[in-house]
Amino acid sequence: MRPILSLALLVATAPQAAPRVPAPAFALAQVQQVPAPGAETSLPPPPPQPSPRPEPMVPETADEAVSPGANARSDSVPARRAPPDASASQEEAAVGSEPESDAAADPEAGAEPAPTVEAEPAPPPPGRDGQAAPPRPDDAPELAADLGSDAPRTTDARQQRLVNGAPLYNPNVSVHIVQKKRFADEGRHELTLYPAAVQVNGKYTNHVGTAAHYTYHLQENFALQVMGQYNWHSNESAFNLELIDKVREQAQAASSLLLVWGAHAGVEVTPLYGKFAFLNNSLAQFSVVLSGGAGIGSTRHLIRPAVTNDVDGESFKVPARFGDTGTKFLGSVGGGFRLQFGESYALRVEVRDLIYTARVDKVDGCNLADFEALEMARSTNQEFSTLNLSGSCRYERFDGVDPKTKKNYREDIILGRDLVSEPSSDVLNNISFYAGFSVLF
Amino acid sequence: MNARTLCVFASLAVSLAAPVSAAQADENVLDHVVVRNRLYEPGGKLELSIGAGLPLQSRLTAHYIFNAGVAYNLFDTFAVEARAGYAASRHTGLARSISESFLGREDKRVTDELQDLWQMNLHGVVGVRWAPIYGKLSLLSDLPAHFQAYAWAGGGLGSFQRSSVIQCTQVVNRELGICDNRTSVDDRGSATQDYWAKESRVAPVASAAVGFRFFILDSHGVRLELRDWIFRDAYRVNLVRDAWESGQTTGEPARSPGLTHLVQFDLGYTFSF
Numbered sequence: 001m002r003p004i005l006s007l008a009l010l011v012a013t014a015p016q017a018a019p020r021v022p023a024p025a026f027a028l029a030q031v032q033q034v035p036a037p038g039a040e041t042s043l044p045p046p047p048p049q050p051s052p053r054p055e056p057m058v059p060e061t062a063d064e065a066v067s068p069g070a071n072a073r074s075d076s077v078p079a080r081r082a083p084p085d086a087s088a089s090q091e092e093a094a095v096g097s098e099p100e101s102d103a104a105a106d107p108e109a110g111a112e113p114a115p116t117v118e119a120e121p122a123p124p125p126p127g128r129d130g131q132a133a134p135p136r137p138d139d140a141p142e143l144a145a146d147l148g149s150d151a152p153r154t155t156d157a158r159q160q161r162l163v164n165g166a167p168l169y170n171p172n173v174s175v176h177i178v179q180k181k182r183f184a185d186e187g188r189h190e191l192t193l194y195p196a197a198v199q200v201n202g203k204y205t206n207h208v209g210t211a212a213h214y215t216y217h218l219q220e221n222f223a224l225q226v227m228g229q230y231n232w233h234s235n236e237s238a239f240n241l242e243l244i245d246k247v248r249e250q251a252q253a254a255s256s257l258l259l260v261w262g263a264h265a266g267v268e269v270t271p272l273y274g275k276f277a278f279l280n281n282s283l284a285q286f287s288v289v290l291s292g293g294a295g296i297g298s299t300r301h302l303i304r305p306a307v308t309n310d311v312d313g314e315s316f317k318v319p320a321r322f323g324d325t326g327t328k329f330l331g332s333v334g335g336g337f338r339l340q341f342g343e344s345y346a347l348r349v350e351v352r353d354l355i356y357t358a359r360v361d362k363v364d365g366c367n368l369a370d371f372e373a374l375e376m377a378r379s380t381n382q383e384f385s386t387l388n389l390s391g392s393c394r395y396e397r398f399d400g401v402d403p404k405t406k407k408n409y410r411e412d413i414i415l416g417r418d419l420v421s422e423p424s425s426d427v428l429n430n431i432s433f434y435a436g437f438s439v440l441f
Numbered sequence: 442m443n444a445r446t447l448c449v450f451a452s453l454a455v456s457l458a459a460p461v462s463a464a465q466a467d468e469n470v471l472d473h474v475v476v477r478n479r480l481y482e483p484g485g486k487l488e489l490s491i492g493a494g495l496p497l498q499s500r501l502t503a504h505y506i507f508n509a510g511v512a513y514n515l516f517d518t519f520a521v522e523a524r525a526g527y528a529a530s531r532h533t534g535l536a537r538s539i540s541e542s543f544l545g546r547e548d549k550r551v552t553d554e555l556q557d558l559w560q561m562n563l564h565g566v567v568g569v570r571w572a573p574i575y576g577k578l579s580l581l582s583d584l585p586a587h588f589q590a591y592a593w594a595g596g597g598l599g600s601f602q603r604s605s606v607i608q609c610t611q612v613v614n615r616e617l618g619i620c621d622n623r624t625s626v627d628d629r630g631s632a633t634q635d636y637w638a639k640e641s642r643v644a645p646v647a648s649a650a651v652g653f654r655f656f657i658l659d660s661h662g663v664r665l666e667l668r669d670w671i672f673r674d675a676y677r678v679n680l681v682r683d684a685w686e687s688g689q690t691t692g693e694p695a696r697s698p699g700l701t702h703l704v705q706f707d708l709g710y711t712f713s714f
Contacts, residue, residue, distance in 0.1 A: 201498050239500055246552050247543045247607065276576025276590070279518065288578075 190215040194436030201431040204240040204251040208233040223268040234258040253360035254424035266293020287338045297330040316405040323363035331355040346438040359425040363416045365392035371417035481656040484517040492709025501536040504528045520570040530560035540606035541618025554676035559601045568595015587656045599646040608638035608685040646672045664709035674698040
């Protein structure tokens with residue numbers, strides 16, 4: 001029985017041992033993974049080495065004590081040298097495990113060849129209670145005692161405890177940024193609601209709206225997106241109205257075209273990601289997102305601002321009137337930050353430029369010839385339905401009297417004609433600031 | 442089964458389970474690039490900076506602001522800073538277009554001056570900078586960039602000048618909208634003097650900004666910020682054309698002129714001692 005069990009054990013462990021043998025560099029570059037420290041680990045500190053060692057180097061300043069540097073790495077802590085096959089990722093882990101005043105130094109300067117990351121060059125030393133100490137993770141902090149410094153000793157198990165891979169309780173480490181990207185995006189869906197999207201470059205126009213955004217993350221750094229936006233406030237700017245009031249000037253119709261809603265689809269890339277500490281207390285992970293897409297948008301133009309209508313000694317406030325100027329092609333480019341909270345929630349802060357072509361030659365479907373005919377009919381008090389107008393002209397919008405404000409809509413015909421009398425075109429950039437939150441699933 | 446057999450089976454189970462759990466752990470590890478600790482600690486250091494700002498939006502005026510500053514970092518997250526500089530400013534093409542067309546418009550005999558026409562020149566401010574965020578950015582998955590995100594607020598004084606686009610005190614050619622001493626009608630650049638009404642003043646200015654400072658090596662840094670210069674507007678209302686064209690002062694100051702905002706994107710360099 002014993003030979004059989006031994007053989008079975010050998011067979012079972014052989015495939016696992018296979019990757020531990022030295023492999024070509026290109027293969028190791030793919031398989032070398034630093035074991036994740038887990039959500040939370042509690043590790044007792046390794047005991048001091050019984051073997052004699054040279055006189056410990058006492059740092060001259062407190063900074064040296066806090067930042068055990070190349071001296072500690074090259075002389076005092078030979079057992080923690082990273083094996084060379086750990087490649088770049090292992091190098092980063094080594095950098096991250098020590099205070100970063102040493103980051104410029106090569107952590108692998110004195111590394112000796114070793115077959116694998118998980119290789120154990122020597123049996124672990126016994127613990128305090130005589131039992132074998134658990135393996136020390138690569139990103140465990142250095143002990144001040146090992147360095148012979150005056151810095152606070154971190155022999156306490158609580159001080160050695162890692163939280164998400166970071167020595168949050170180590171008094172010798174000033175700030176802690178988690179080392180690994182903890183949340184994967186690949187294959188996930190993301191729904192974002194932007195309660196407020198505010199135009200920031202409004203010279204002649206002002207837009208405020210709400211947007212919804214769906215993203216499917218095809219890969220970790222690449223996603224498909226669909227976005228819809230409705231501007232519940234779109235009007236000409238106070239600056240444009242000031243020009244009309246004071247100097248009888250106004251923007252060309254195409255330059256002051258208003259976007260009512262837009263829908264577009266495209267791609268999103270996240271080329272950069274980072275982490276930050278807020279007041280050294282909390283850690284957050286963020287990504288820089290860049291997006292681009294194309295779609296359509298509905299536009300309108302101000303025909304008449306809000307006015308007061310005096311009829312028979314009574315004043316009525318007449319709201320501003322807008323005319324439909326059609327659906328336009330829409331392009332979108334943008335960039336911003338995505339701040340992730342846990343696996344399922346994120347905040348997004350972005351700036352997007354909605355680019356749309358603007359050519360105003362029709363208002364409410366009526367072109368210049370239609371307005372000329374309507375104006376002629378208005379002066380002769382003729383019925384509009386008898387006119388030979390273009391099929392798209394919605395003449396009824398310029399006919400009749402509003403029962404609430406007593407405003408005669410026929411008075412707006414001349415204003416509509418002014419908009420199309422000199423056809424204008426422009427390419428508008430509607431740059432808006434978006435702030436919203438996401439749910440990932 | 443005896444104890445030895447159990448031990449063998451236990452070893453076998455552990456051997457099989459270990460790589461599975463390791464694989465699961467590895468699935469959670471996507472990258473190994475962001476280093477952990479704070480590399481730059483500006484607390485207690487003096488720093489010098491220079492910067493240039495471009496206008497994010499220009500209506501009637503455009504400003505290009507050049508600044509130099511000195512700051513002392515009281516803590517890693519808090520600093521006091523003094524900045525001084527000069528803003529090269531001009532009227533935009535829209536302002537020139539308005540001035541030329543309004544000169545020939547006879548149907549507007551009484552009007553108000555336009556808002557936000559003051560142009561800032563020399564200025565100096567003192568403020569505080571609060572940088573509660575210290576972060577690291579992974580560039581191309583290999584290169585960590587350390588940065589601080591900060592907010593800045595302060596105030597000071599600035600010198601301002603204002604050139605009207607409405608009040609021409611000496612009309613040269615009304616139809617062509619000429620109000621200067623140009624030698625060629627079509628060449629605005631040939632003018633050495635214009636006759637638009639001008640004002641100047643020194644007034645308080647406030648400034649607020651948010652931005653990032655990226656650390657480079659030990660002493661250098663690149664600063665990207667969005668900065669707003671705020672000062673009180675002042676203009677006259679109820680101006681009479683006949684009065685201003687005869688060189689007389691007309692109208693009265695606006696009662697609530699509001700504030701003028703100059704929003705800039707500022708790119709700067711910092712050196713820490």
